[in-house]
Amino acid sequence: MQKSLRIGQILYTNVLPVYFYFQQERFEDQIEFIRQVPATLNQAMARGEIDLGPISSFSYAEHASRYVALADLSVSANGRVGSLFLFSKKPIEQLNGAKIALTNTSATTVNLLKIILSKFYDYEISYVTQEPILADMLREADAALLIGDDAIQAVRRGGDLHVYDLGELWHQFTGYSMTFAIWAVRKEVLAEQSELLAEVHNSFLASKRKTRENPAPLIDYVHTHFGGDKQEWAQYFQGLQHDFGDVQRIGLLYYYRCAAELGLLPAPATVDLWQAGGRQTNTTLTR
Incomplete structure (x- = not known):
């Protein structure tokens, strides 16, 4: 029933x-x-x-x-979120023309990233969608987007990647929550x-x-x-x-x-x- x-x-x-x-x-x-x-x-x-x-x-x-x-x-969040991260092999200022792997668990955040990189950076990006496994995502992509506990655990493991909080980027460019x-x-x-x-x-x-x-x-x-x-x-x-x-x-x-x-x-x-x-x-x- x-x-x-x-x-x-x-x-x-x-x-x-x-x-x-x-x-x-x-x-x-x-x-x-x-x-x-x-x-x-x-x-x-x-x-x-x-x-x-x-x-x-x-x-x-x-x-x-x-x-x-x-x-x-x-x-x-009105600024930093702490669980929505772009992990990049190079600084975000060098991502124009890059290939970025997107987690398949999100809708809002993947489109938030597209807005930030297109509207505020004026970048042309190639996107692919994958399972949220950072090592696999970065095998062929220049950067990868993870959300939620997947993102928290990836940051906790550390590494030499450039890491960007999307809530923080959004607030920096717009002043909005x-x-x-x-x-x-x-x-x-x-x-x-x-x-x-x-x-x-x-x-x-x-x-x-x-x-x-x-x-x-x-x-x-x-x-x-x-x-x-x-x-x-x-x-x-x-x-x-x-x-x-x-x-x-x-x-x-x-x-x-x-x-x-x-x-x-x-x-x-x-x-x-x-x-x-x-x-x-x-x-x-x-x-």
């Missing part, structure tokens, strides 16, 4: 603050978590195989007419499960608040399960934003505008927000 809500969860540590204190026992047999990498969750959402979850913000734009974003939830994922829900689910959806949404928000107030248990958890230094994990989560306020929305809408200018999207997207009580608002770029 299918449960009432099928909820996606990205298989990366960057979403854990929203899930860490989620009170799953409250919902008994009403919800099911489906854990996948971003690109796979994007596809599952588009096929109607999950009802809500953190999908790539680029995928939201591709299906904006079918989705609504849950208010005040995202994976964003960047939103990589937003919690989206399919519109038909709103009418069918609005009461349960409101409870789930509130539980996500409560988990986010509790993690922010007391991050130590989360830091201990990721240190135990993913290794690394506790202070490094603390800095990583401090740099991430899981809100979706004006700062995050404005930066995301500018990203959509840039993507449309380069033909990556057919047109700039807008973001419809939903929150408990059914209030829905539309966000457009005003500056």
Whole structure:
């Protein structure tokens, strides 16, 4: 029997603050978590195989007419992210005409890289998409893009490559925050499960608040399960934003505008927000 809500969860540590204190026992047999990498969750959402979850913000734009974003939830950063890296054999200033391998787990970040290198550096780049194994990606390419825990582990291993944080590059060129994922829900689910959806949404928000107030248990958890230094994990989560306020929305809408200018999207997207009580608002770029 299918449960009432099928909820996606990205298989990366960057979403854990929203899930860490989620009170799953409250919902008994009403919800099911489906854990996948971003690109796979994007596809599952588009096929109607999950009802809500953190999908790539680029995928939201591709299906904006079918989705609504849950208010005040995202994976964003206003500068350095710490888990979205371009690994290059040579400085970024020498990458014009290069071949770059892209991870097959991402949608937002691969297009963010294309925007940065095309719009801000005016480069012509040849792209290939591969499994996120850095050594294999760099066998024939000049640089490689990794995201999430794959990127964190690659940086931890070190090496003599040039490493660039895409959130940092975006902020340097635009001054904007960047939103990589937003919690989206399919519109038909709103009418069918609005009461349960409101409870789930509130539980996500409560988990986010509790993690922010007391991050130590989360830091201990990721240190135990993913290794690394506790202070490094603390800095990583401090740099991430899981809100979706004006700062995050404005930066995301500018990203959509840039993507449309380069033909990556057919047109700039807008973001419809939903929150408990059914209030829905539309966000457009005003500056």
